[in-house]
Amino acid sequence: xxxxxxxxxxxxxxxxxxxxxxxxxxxxxxxxxxxxxxxxxxxxxxxxxxxxxxxxxxxxxxxxxxxxxxxxxxxxxxxxxxxxxxxxxxxxxxxxxxxxxxxxxxxxxxxxxxxxxxxxxxxxxxxxxxxxxxxxxxxxxxxxxxxxxxxxxxxxxxxxxxxxxxxxxxxxxxxxxxxxxxxxxxxxxxxxxxxxxxxxxxxxxxxxxxxxx
Numbered sequence: 001x002x003x004x005x006x007x008x009x010x011x012x013x014x015x016x017x018x019x020x021x022x023x024x025x026x027x028x029x030x031x032x033x034x035x036x037x038x039x040x041x042x043x044x045x046x047x048x049x050x051x052x053x054x055x056x057x058x059x060x061x062x063x064x065x066x067x068x069x070x071x072x073x074x075x076x077x078x079x080x081x082x083x084x085x086x087x088x089x090x091x092x093x094x095x096x097x098x099x100x101x102x103x104x105x106x107x108x109x110x111x112x113x114x115x116x117x118x119x120x121x122x123x124x125x126x127x128x129x130x131x132x133x134x135x136x137x138x139x140x141x142x143x144x145x146x147x148x149x150x151x152x153x154x155x156x157x158x159x160x161x162x163x164x165x166x167x168x169x170x171x172x173x174x175x176x177x178x179x180x181x182x183x184x185x186x187x188x189x190x191x192x193x194x195x196x197x198x199x200x201x202x203x204x205x206x207x208x209x210x211x212x213x
Contacts, residue, residue, distance in 0.1 A: 024124060024150040025056045028143060033134045034058065034126035038069065039150065041114070041122035042078065050074065050122060069125050070101035073111045077123050083112040083147070085140040088132035108134035112147035116155045124150060175201070175209040 025037045037056045043049035050069075072095055073084050086092045086109050089101045101109060109127035113120050124147040128134035135143075179201045186196040 024146050025054055027146055028126055029056065029058060032126065032139055032143070033128055033131065035129045037124075037126040039114075039122070039124055040069075041154070042120065053122075068101075068106075069111070070095060070109075073101065073109065073125075074123060077111045077113050078120055081113050081115055081120060083110070083140055083144040085110050085135055085137065087135070090132070105129060107132045110135050110140055110143050112140075112144045114147055114151040114154060116148070116151040119151075119155070121151050121154045123147075172209050175205045179205065179209060 028034055035058050038052055039054040040050040040052050043051055077084055089095055089106050095101050106127045106129055111123055111125045114122045182198060182201055189196040
């Protein structure tokens with residue numbers, strides 16, 4: 001099977017944020033003859049999976065449920081951290097007859113890794129379905145720079161997400177501790193003195209600490 005397995009994760013920190021504030025596809029589609037474009041991130045739990053974060057078709061009505069990219073291209077880009085250009089996939093010796101890039105009739109394609117510092121977040125891919133030699137080496141260089149800028153945006157967004165999550169977790173621990181203290185002490189205090197002088201948890205505290213049921 002020369003096709004990659006794709007997985008959508010609705011809770012991924014980048015899903016709702018699209019490309020992390022950097023309009024990579026907008027730049028590429030404005031200046032290059034791409035028909036389709038995908039921004040994909042590696043799954044943290046299974047590196048053999050790629051998570052489509054942004055999907056774009058030049059023509060309205062493109063089927064966003066059908067995402068095809070050559071395993072040969074994706075693996076080389078991710079593992080070797082190199083950008084790839086194929087000017088005519090139908091005759092490119094790097095792809096066999098069974099490779100999905102040929103199976104789906106893709107003529108030209110570019111793919112670049114999303115790299116920032118030592119981390120490879122995933123890849124940026126565009127293709128042209130009908131025209132060979134749609135992209136030049138100069139455009140591949142520009143495309144690679146755009147991918148690098150997108151990777152920086154992903155890194156910034158990830159840091160913000162991790163900081164927010166750490167604060168949320170810290171606050172949850174603090175609230176659960178307060179709830180435990182109230183549960184242990186409030187009944188005795190009320191029984192003996194008619195009131196509890198400590199902080200009583202409210203519904204929002206339980207939701208934050210334990211989640212909504």
